[in-house]
Amino acid sequence: MAGVKVVVPGDAIDAAAATVVRLGPGLVQAGGRTQATAAGVLHSDGEQWWVVTNRRRYVAAEGEPVVGVVVARHGEGYRVDIGAAHDALLPLLAFEGATKRNKPSLALGTVVYARVVVANSFMDPEIECYNSNTGKSEGYGELAGGFMFKCSLGLARRLIASRAPVLAALGAELPFEIAIGVNGRVWVCADGPEKTVLVANAIRNSEYLDAAQCKQMVRELLDR
Template sequence: MCYIVQLPLSYTNTMDTVESAMHSCFKNKVGEVLLPGDRFCFGLGETDSKPLKVICGPGLRRNGDEVHVCKSGILRYKQPNLYWIDSQQRRYVPAKGETVIGIVTVKSGDIFKVDVGGSEQASLSYLAFEGSTKRNRPNVQVGDLVYGQFIIANKDMEPELTCIDSCGRANGMGVFGAGGLMFKVSLGLVRRLLAPQSEVVKDLENLFPFELVVGMNGRVWVKAKSLQQTLIVANLLESCENMSALQRQALFRRVVDRAF
């Protein structure tokens, strides 16, 4: 199905009016289920103004003046001009700039091979750690969990990870995971957990203190004071994926009443 949108010339005068026009174009579809093959066409008419800029997130692909839907799910919107498809996909496709949880599988010379849940393993240099030099190598073993960021991720090259930012700082990345539990959830739940002021995380924090690491590849690591509390947090995260806010809060209250 094709949704053709013709923007009036008056909408291309300023950036604010363009963004308002974008929102009005999609407002009838935001929150609805779209299927692969659906597309939106933006006709700007004959004007010297800059073309409409649309930032396409997961599930959407820009092709000239058209936006193609390549995943089934619910169309979501974030100001000022970001759109994506919220789906329950579990298969991860690496993307540059995303932070993920990986498992070291091979040590080969100066390169570590890391399983990130994609179609192929990513490479991680021993120099991609804070303070690492040729003489001072990081203590990374096969089976360790690493939290890193993609610096190369496209269909024509092998994915490459790093555990330092542009300033050479770890900034929370590196080897971790001692004593915790890692499990896998859908990519839709991952985005909800990573959202600013996540309601799911806030409700969990009211139970008991715990550590939480979330990767964009659908892997989640948790650690609480005891093994029992760690398992409770993991089970709650897995069970609340398809619950409403009221259902989730009711479940958390029952858990608190039984645990304490």
């Protein structure tokens, strides 16, 4: 999308219907007209359009990656806190290669990386720890070890949507693993707790910094 466009609720989105494959948070289509339902910055990756806001509560949307915490287990699966108004359902078979005889057993408090597959106003959201379209895990699943922290929803989406300067600066200095959820939760794992906390602090501090400032900030954290 060329340039930056700020929208407020009720604004019409000037996009050809053929180019809008999926509407994300902050947008709705009614009567053949797409309009904003939230104030923020309009974004598009060519396949999806959405509005980035810094609201506090996540609103689930189909196809989005989220980081959640298992809070309960029942006969059909798990209840997972994804920071939305309602916990998400994670079925027992919603894992790569899972069968009735072979399915993962998750303890309460387990952190998982998942994608939203059902999201509407009539039922609780449903997530899966693999991509059911391909049958592959694609990085989804249980996140063992590491450290999970929260950030603003706007920062989380920027970390996912583009090559974030802070991630580039960190990657040039030390190896680490990361899982980013658009629900404002990030899981990181580096070589030891000190470096893991360093990565988390760098990401938290990067929200309003440009590329040069991110690089300097990472260097200062490493020097300490």
